[in-house]
Amino acid sequence: MPAEAVLFIELRSGSPDVLADAERKMKIKIDEAALRAGVTSEVRSIDRRKAGKFAPGLIALAESAAANLGLSARHLDTIGGHDSVAMSAVCPAVVLAVHSRDGVIHHPTEYTSPEDQAAGTQILADMLYRIACEGLQAAELVEAAE
Numbered sequence: 001m002p003a004e005a006v007l008f009i010e011l012r013s014g015s016p017d018v019l020a021d022a023e024r025k026m027k028i029k030i031d032e033a034a035l036r037a038g039v040t041s042e043v044r045s046i047d048r049r050k051a052g053k054f055a056p057g058l059i060a061l062a063e064s065a066a067a068n069l070g071l072s073a074r075h076l077d078t079i080g081g082h083d084s085v086a087m088s089a090v091c092p093a094v095v096l097a098v099h100s101r102d103g104v105i106h107h108p109t110e111y112t113s114p115e116d117q118a119a120g121t122q123i124l125a126d127m128l129y130r131i132a133c134e135g136l137q138a139a140e141l142v143e144a145a146e
Helices: 016-037 056-068 083-087 114-132 135-146
Strands: none
Touching: 016 056, 016 135, 056 114
16 A cells, blocks of 8 residues: 555636636545545645747738648647746747647647648748748737737
């Protein structure tokens, strides 16, 4: 019988109020489960991250590149540890995500079809081509046009 079990739980929301409520409920459930099992529990660390704020021009450029391929785009807040979240504090940044079956990501059952992978790669290539040809103002021009 192990002496200790370590569990990592990640709660995500762009709303601090939703996160605070979820954290409170999680702690109650942990305490109830420990009591039923006759063990002790301890929450050792809580890491709170703000949602990433990305460059509107790069978002618009990505949307334009997707539209040129006949694809739609959605705005999603990202709270994960993506490099772009940290980089967005010092330079224009964006996260591109591609369609995954049933919306499942960061999980062993995640599946993204080769076609969706290719579409995401083409969107990135088209964005980079425009930036290489026109400079970062390409993103600003797309944003201003919308």
